[in-house]
Amino acid sequence: MLLHLVRHAHAVTEEEDATRPLSPRGHGEAARLAAFFTANGAFRPAQIWHSPLRRSRQTADELIGRLGLDVVLLETPGLLPEDDPLALAERLESHPRDGGDLALVGHEPHLGLLASLLVRGKPKEGFFVLGKAASLSLESVEATHKSNGFRRWKIRWLVGPELLPSIDEPAPL
DSSP states (O other), X not given: OEEEEEEOOOBOOTTTOTTOOBOHHHHHHHHHHHHHHHHHOOOOOSEEEEOSSHHHHHHHHHXXXXXXXXXXXXXXXXOSTTSOHHHHHHHHHHSOTTSOOEEEEEOTTHHHHHHHHHHHSSOOTTSSOOOTTOEEEEXXXXXXXXXXXXXXXXXXXXXXXXXXXXXXXXXXX
């Protein structure tokens, strides 16, 4: 099973819009991430969980629309920037290993803390830091962490926006 941690793309400032939707730059970042995944076929989750914040949902929608994915899309508690990654790690424990790949679209510092918890067994700030529109892919292994009993994950790959191919101005979805 693969777990894709995707940080939302660039959003407008709170002064521009209190709901902080994706900016034109953010739509472009999401389109570039989708183009990257189209080229390599590395992103085929059965479910995408996203935070309740608008920019997270819009990033998930961009990926689904541009990749033509037929997935279950769920607004999921525990994915906000300040949420405790332990709660989501516990939820992941109950997700069946044979349930297909899973993607989480959320925020920093939460995603970085969650990644370090899953890989190292404890959350550590700064161990992983995902830039906007970055994606970290983890693979479930058969071992568990001695410290907490959670399944262990290994890094498959990490791609940041600076590595994404440039594309012409994306057409709106």
